[in-house]
Amino acid sequence: MAADAEAIIAGLGGADNIIEVEPCITRLRTEVHDASKVNQAALKAAGAHGVMAAGNVVQVVVGPEADTIASDIEDIIG
Amino acid sequence: MELARDLRKGASLTTVLAPVAGAAIGLAAVPDPVFSQAMVGPGTAIDPRREPGTAIAPISGTIVKLHPHAFVVVGDDGRGVLVHLGIDTVQLKGEGFTLLAAEGDHVTAGQPVVAWNPAAVEAGGRSPVCPVVALDAPAESVGDVVQGDVDAGDLLFQWS
Numbered sequence: 001m002a003a004d005a006e007a008i009i010a011g012l013g014g015a016d017n018i019i020e021v022e023p024c025i026t027r028l029r030t031e032v033h034d035a036s037k038v039n040q041a042a043l044k045a046a047g048a049h050g051v052m053a054a055g056n057v058v059q060v061v062v063g064p065e066a067d068t069i070a071s072d073i074e075d076i077i078g
Numbered sequence: 079m080e081l082a083r084d085l086r087k088g089a090s091l092t093t094v095l096a097p098v099a100g101a102a103i104g105l106a107a108v109p110d111p112v113f114s115q116a117m118v119g120p121g122t123a124i125d126p127r128r129e130p131g132t133a134i135a136p137i138s139g140t141i142v143k144l145h146p147h148a149f150v151v152v153g154d155d156g157r158g159v160l161v162h163l164g165i166d167t168v169q170l171k172g173e174g175f176t177l178l179a180a181e182g183d184h185v186t187a188g189q190p191v192v193a194w195n196p197a198a199v200e201a202g203g204r205s206p207v208c209p210v211v212a213l214d215a216p217a218e219s220v221g222d223v224v225q226g227d228v229d230a231g232d233l234l235f236q237w238s
Contacts, residue, residue, distance in 0.1 A: 024168040026162075061117045
């Protein structure tokens with residue numbers, strides 16, 4: 001089941017917290033303003049297989065639908 | 079619907095071929111937690127020979143995703159196999175990779191998909207190790223995983 005773009009945005013601390021979302025084939029590489037606003041449990045509930053955070057770079061593993069989800073997120077956050 | 083799917087699953091066996099030549103080392107050896115922890119599925123990884131090579135389709139099917147550094151082939155039964163050429167190679171933005179097929183193409187197992195050079199990837203400071211993943215498969219459905227030297231096109235594992 002594909003992860004939910006809206007729920008991923010919320011799990012990343014909301015649209016205002018997201019600097020960049022770049023899809024790789026299995027994951028979203030995101031950069032956020034404030035890593036403490038990222039809710040890993042919420043991201044997993046949104047359909048992420050896993051979350052890896054290093055500083056302000058948060059990788060959300062969503063499987064091969066990453067490209068589609070990233071463009072959905074970009075459509076929403078503009 | 080669910081029953082029909084289960085019956086089809088029970089009847090099918092997908093033979094996954096080595097997409098590149100090298101040494102099959104297992105997913106746990108991949109320096110990337112997404113693969114080493116099998117977050118996107120079970121499978122194995124190949125430490126490729128450090129020479130210019132061609133990555134081939136591991137199964138017959140449709141190329142549903144094609145990036146220079148990675149691709150997914152989905153068979154007619156809906157099973158997808160991911161081939162990732164090196165680790166963090168998305169950062170190369172395609173440099174050093176030549177596409178030999180197009181997204182949406184139907185390919186047969188063994189057909190060339192991407193030409194690349196593992197030695198160049200390594201010289202750039204990245205691991206050229208290639209995860210080969212049975213996407214979203216239950217761990218126990220992947221068996222007969224080959225270890226050690228393989229040529230491109232050799233049996234790599236079975237997906238039951």
